[in-house]
Amino acid sequence: MSEPLARKVLLIGWDAADWKVINPLLDQGLMPTLDDFVNHGVIGNLATLRPVLSPMLWNSIATGKRPDKHGILGFMEPDPQTGGVRPVTSTSRKVKAIWNILTQRGYKTHVLGWFAGHPAEPINGISVSDLFPYAVGPLDKPWPLPPGAVHPENMRDQFAALRMHPAEVGEAAILPWVPRAAEIDQEKDKGLQSFAKILSENCSIHNAATWILQNEPWDFLAVYYNGIDHFCHGFMNYHPPRMEGIPEQRFEIYKDVVNGAYRFHDMMLQTLLDLAGPDTTVIIVSDHGFHSDHLRPRGIPLEPAGPAVQHRQFGIVCMKGDHIKQDERIYGATLLDVTPTILTLFGLPVGEDMDGRVLVQAFEQPPKVARIPSWESEAGECGMHPADLRMDPAAAQAVLQQFVALGYIQPLSEDQEKAVATAVREQQYNLARAYLDSRRYSEALTIFEELTTKWADEARFMQHLAQCYLALGRRAEAKDLLQRLLVLKPKARAAQKPAQAEGEAQAPTELEAAALTETVVSPEAASEENSKPRPWADLLMGIIHFEEGDMDAALASLLKAESADPHLPDLHLRIGETYLRQKRTDDADRAFQHALEIDGDSPEAHLGLAVVRLRQRRNEEAAEQALLAVGLQHFLPLGHFYLGVALARLGHRERSALAFETALSMLPGLMAAHRWLAALYTHPTGDLEKATRHREMFLRMRRQRQTKAPA
Amino acid sequence: MITIVSGLPRSGTSLMMQMLAAGGVPILSDGERVPDADNPRGYCEWERIKKLPQDPVCIAEAEGKAVKVISQLLFALPADREYRIVFMERPLEEVVASQAEMIRRRGTSGAAVPQAALIAGLRAHLNQVNAGLVQRRELLVHRQEYHQVLRDPLGSSENIQSFLGLSLNTQAMARQVDPSLYRNRTQPA
Numbered sequence: 001m002s003e004p005l006a007r008k009v010l011l012i013g014w015d016a017a018d019w020k021v022i023n024p025l026l027d028q029g030l031m032p033t034l035d036d037f038v039n040h041g042v043i044g045n046l047a048t049l050r051p052v053l054s055p056m057l058w059n060s061i062a063t064g065k066r067p068d069k070h071g072i073l074g075f076m077e078p079d080p081q082t083g084g085v086r087p088v089t090s091t092s093r094k095v096k097a098i099w100n101i102l103t104q105r106g107y108k109t110h111v112l113g114w115f116a117g118h119p120a121e122p123i124n125g126i127s128v129s130d131l132f133p134y135a136v137g138p139l140d141k142p143w144p145l146p147p148g149a150v151h152p153e154n155m156r157d158q159f160a161a162l163r164m165h166p167a168e169v170g171e172a173a174i175l176p177w178v179p180r181a182a183e184i185d186q187e188k189d190k191g192l193q194s195f196a197k198i199l200s201e202n203c204s205i206h207n208a209a210t211w212i213l214q215n216e217p218w219d220f221l222a223v224y225y226n227g228i229d230h231f232c233h234g235f236m237n238y239h240p241p242r243m244e245g246i247p248e249q250r251f252e253i254y255k256d257v258v259n260g261a262y263r264f265h266d267m268m269l270q271t272l273l274d275l276a277g278p279d280t281t282v283i284i285v286s287d288h289g290f291h292s293d294h295l296r297p298r299g300i301p302l303e304p305a306g307p308a309v310q311h312r313q314f315g316i317v318c319m320k321g322d323h324i325k326q327d328e329r330i331y332g333a334t335l336l337d338v339t340p341t342i343l344t345l346f347g348l349p350v351g352e353d354m355d356g357r358v359l360v361q362a363f364e365q366p367p368k369v370a371r372i373p374s375w376e377s378e379a380g381e382c383g384m385h386p387a388d389l390r391m392d393p394a395a396a397q398a399v400l401q402q403f404v405a406l407g408y409i410q411p412l413s414e415d416q417e418k419a420v421a422t423a424v425r426e427q428q429y430n431l432a433r434a435y436l437d438s439r440r441y442s443e444a445l446t447i448f449e450e451l452t453t454k455w456a457d458e459a460r461f462m463q464h465l466a467q468c469y470l471a472l473g474r475r476a477e478a479k480d481l482l483q484r485l486l487v488l489k490p491k492a493r494a495a496q497k498p499a500q501a502e503g504e505a506q507a508p509t510e511l512e513a514a515a516l517t518e519t520v521v522s523p524e525a526a527s528e529e530n531s532k533p534r535p536w537a538d539l540l541m542g543i544i545h546f547e548e549g550d551m552d553a554a555l556a557s558l559l560k561a562e563s564a565d566p567h568l569p570d571l572h573l574r575i576g577e578t579y580l581r582q583k584r585t586d587d588a589d590r591a592f593q594h595a596l597e598i599d600g601d602s603p604e605a606h607l608g609l610a611v612v613r614l615r616q617r618r619n620e621e622a623a624e625q626a627l628l629a630v631g632l633q634h635f636l637p638l639g640h641f642y643l644g645v646a647l648a649r650l651g652h653r654e655r656s657a658l659a660f661e662t663a664l665s666m667l668p669g670l671m672a673a674h675r676w677l678a679a680l681y682t683h684p685t686g687d688l689e690k691a692t693r694h695r696e697m698f699l700r701m702r703r704q705r706q707t708k709a710p711a
Numbered sequence: 712m713i714t715i716v717s718g719l720p721r722s723g724t725s726l727m728m729q730m731l732a733a734g735g736v737p738i739l740s741d742g743e744r745v746p747d748a749d750n751p752r753g754y755c756e757w758e759r760i761k762k763l764p765q766d767p768v769c770i771a772e773a774e775g776k777a778v779k780v781i782s783q784l785l786f787a788l789p790a791d792r793e794y795r796i797v798f799m800e801r802p803l804e805e806v807v808a809s810q811a812e813m814i815r816r817r818g819t820s821g822a823a824v825p826q827a828a829l830i831a832g833l834r835a836h837l838n839q840v841n842a843g844l845v846q847r848r849e850l851l852v853h854r855q856e857y858h859q860v861l862r863d864p865l866g867s868s869e870n871i872q873s874f875l876g877l878s879l880n881t882q883a884m885a886r887q888v889d890p891s892l893y894r895n896r897t898q899p900a
Contacts, residue, residue: 147846395832398822
C-alpha cells in the first residue's frame with residue numbers, strides 16, 4: 001500500500017455537465033462555487049466512451065472498466081420477476097465498483113443514486129439506490145420506497161422522509177427558473193410537471209447526501225445527480241440562441257431553465273463542500289457533454305435510447321484537494337481514469353485489469369502508483385450482492401416458460417415478450433458498439449453479423465457491421481454491405497422525431513427513450529425517408545475509396561454525405577485528409593477548420609491543420625497546432641512527428657529530436673521519423689552514433705517496403 | 712392477516728393447503744383446477760391469483776384466509792397488508808422431475824433447456840425470491856421442508872400452528888399426509 005494522498009474523497013457526478021455551458025456562466029459570475037473550485041484545482045475534458053449511454057458510462061466511471069467487463073449494457077434488462085423489463089440493476093454488474101473495493105479495505109463508504117444502483121448494495125456504509133427518488137403516486141397517497149432502495153434496511157424510514165415529492169415544488173421554486181410560468185397552459189404543455197419531477201428527484205438525492213455528511217462518519221462518498229442531463233433533454237432546445245422552428249413565446253418561457261439547472265447544481269455544490277470540509281479531496285465528473293449550440297440535433301432518432309444523439313463526446317472533470325495542482329488544466333483524461341485515480345488517492349493499488357489510468361498529471365508530484373493483477377480476485381467482504389443473486393436473462397426466461405407450462409402463471413403478453421426481445425437485442429448492440437470503441441473488432445463483428453442476420457432491415461446494425469468490416473480490412477464485404485444499405489427499403493431507416501414539437505416541452509429522457517420500441521413509419525414518412533440520402537453509408541463508402549486510393553471517388557462520396565448531414569462525426573476530417581492527398585491544401589485547411597467548428601477539442605483536426613500549415617510553410621503555426629493535438633491526446637504518434645518537423649524547420653533541434661523519439665516510441669515503424677533523426681543527429685552538435693543507427697533503420701525499412709510492394 | 716402457501720410448483724404447496732384446510736384455516740380456492748393424476752386430492756388453487764401482477768388488489772379477498780401463491784408471484788404482493796408465508800422447500804432434482812411429469816401429462820412445452828440448466832435457473836430464482844422476502848417487513852416466512860412433513864406430519868403441523876399463531880386441529884392436519892403420494896423421489900445417497 002502506498003502513502004495515502006487524501007484523507008477523504010467526495011465524488012460528485014453531474015450527468016451531462018459540459019464546459020460549453022459552464023464557461024459562459026463562470027465568466028458571468030453565475031457559478032461562483034465552481035469558479036472558486038476550478039481556481040484551486042485542476043480541470044479538463046473527460047472523454048467519454050461509445051456508445052454514449054449513461055448507465056454504461058457511470059458504471060465505467062465507478063469501476064475503471066469498459067462495459068464488456070462491468071456488464072451494464074444499456075438502460076433496460078429482462079426482469080425475471082415479472083417476465084417484462086426493468087431498469088438495469090446492481091446485480092447485473094459483474095465487477096467491483098470503487099465503493100466495493102473501499103468497503104473491502106475497511107473504509108466507511110457511501111453511495112447515492114448511482115446508475116444501476118438498485119437494489120442497494122450491502123457496503124460498509126449507506127447505499128441509496130437510483131430508484132430512491134422516484135415518486136410513484138400523488139402526494140396525498142402513501143409513497144413507499146421500493147424494497148431494496150436503502151442499505152442498511154433499518155435506515156429506510158429515515159431516508160424515505162428525506163425525499164421531496166414533485167407536488168412540493170411550488171411557485172417559489174419555479175419562478176426563478178421560469179419567471180413566465182403563469183403563461184403556460186398546463187393542460188397542453190407538460191413542461192412544468194417535467195420540471196418539478198426533475199427538481200424534486202435531485203433535491204431528494206441531495207437531501208440524502210447532506211444528511212449522511214452531517215450525521216455519519218465517512219471516508220468516501222459518491223453522489224450522482226441526473227438533473228443537468230434531464231433538464232437538458234427537456235429544455236435544451238429552448239436554450240439561447242433560439243433554434244430555428246422554436247416558437248418565440250415558448251423560447252421566452254423556458255430559455256433560462258438550462259442555465260438555471262447549472263446554477264442550482266452550483267448551489268448544491270457549495271453545501272456539499274461546506275459539509276465535506278477543507279480536508280476532503282473533491283472530484284466532479286460528468287459522463288458526457290450535451291450539445292448546446294449549433295450542433296443541437298434537429299431530430300431524435302426513433303430508436304431505443306435515441307435521445308443520446310444529443311450527447312457530446314466530452315464531459316468534465318474537476319479535482320481539488322491536497323497534493324492536487326491548483327488552477328491548472330489537464331489533458332487526455334477519460335472517464336475510465338476516475339477509479340484508478342481514487343484508488344491512488346487512498347494509497348491503494350490499481351487493478352491491472354482496469355482499462356483506465358491514474359490522472360498523474362493532476363498531482364503536484366507524480367504519485368507512486370501501486371498495482372495488483374485484479375481486485376476481483378482479492379478475497380474479503382466487499383459489499384456486493386451474492387453472485388447467485390445474479391440471473392442471466394436466458395435462465396430467467398426458461399424458468400418463466402416452465403411456470404407457464406405448468407399452468408401456475410399467465411403466459412407473457414405480446415408486449416412483454418416484445419419488450420424483453422428489444423432489451424436483449426439492444427444490450428447485444430451496445431456490447432458490440434463497446435467492442436468497436438475498444439477496437440476489439442473481431443468480437444464486435446460476431447455480434448453485428450448476428451444482429452444483421454436476425455434484423456435484416458435494421459440499417460443501424462448494417463452500418464456498424466460495415467464499419468467493422470472496414471476496420472478489419474475487409475473492404476469488399478464492407479462495400480457490398482453498403483451497396484445493399486444504399487438500396488434498402490425505408491422501413492427500418494431511423495425515422496426522426498422533431499427535436500421539439502409544438503405543445504411539448506420535453507424530449508423523452510434516456511430511460512423513457514430506452515423503453516421505446518421501434519416505431520412503425522407511416523407510408524408518407526416512409527416515402528420521405530426513402531428519398532433521403534444516407535450520409536453514414538456515403539461516409540463509409542468515401543473511406544473505402546480513400547483506402548483504395550481513388551481520391552476522386554472518395555471525395556464524391558464524402559461531399560455527398562456532407563450535403564445530407566454536415567455534422568456527421570469525423571466527416572470533415574476525412575474530407576480534409578482527402579484534399580491533402582489531392583494536394584488541395586487550401587480546401588484541406590477549410591475542411592479541418594470546419595471540423596474544429598464542430599468539435600474544438602478534436603486532436604485529429606488540429607493534427608490535420610498542422611500538416612496544412614507545414615505545407616504552407618507556416619511553421620510556427622504548424623508547431624502550435626501539433627502541440628494542441630498532442631495536448632488533447634498524448635498518444636498520437638503523427639502529432640509528435642509533425643511537431644518534430646515543425647520544430648526542426650524552426651531550428652529547435654533538440655526539441656525536434658525529442659518529438660521524433662516520442663513518435664517512434666509510440667509507432668516504431670514510422671520510417672520518416674528515423675530519416676529526420678538521422679539528419680538531426682548528423683549535425684556537428686548531434687550524436688553520430690545515433691545518426692548512423694537511425695539511418696540504418698530508415699534504409700532497412702525502405703528496403704522492406706520495396707520488397708513488399710507489388711511488382 | 713393473510714396466510715400464504717408458497718414455493719416452487721411441485722414442492723408440496725397443495726399438500727400444505729390441504730393440511731391448513733383440515734386444520735381449520737379458511738381456504739381461498741375456486742376449485743377451477745380439478746384433481747388429476749398429479750394431484751389426486753386437488754390443487755386448492757384460486758385462479759385469479761395468476762393475475763396478481765396486473766391486479767394486486769385482488770389479494771384483499773384472501774384476508775383472514777389461506778391462499779396458494781407460487782414463488783414467482785410473491786414479487787407482486789402489495790406492501791399494504793400483513794402476510795404469513797409458509798414456504799415449501801423440496802430438493803430441486805425432485806421438483807424438476809415432478810414438473811417434467813406434470814408437463815408431459817398436460818401436453819404443454821416446458822423450458823427448452825437441459826435439466827441441469829433448469830435446476831440452476833430455479834436455484835437462482837429462489838435466491839432472488841429469498842432476497843426479496845428479506846427486504847419485506849410486512850411479511851413473516853416459515854420455511855417448511857417437504858421431507859420433514861412426510862417424516863413428521865404432526866410435529867410439522869404444530870410448528871405451523873405456532874408460526875401462524877392460530878389454534879388449529881393439528882391431528883387433522885397430520886392425517887392429510889399420505890406418503891404413498893410422495894413420488895419423483897430422488898435416490899438416497
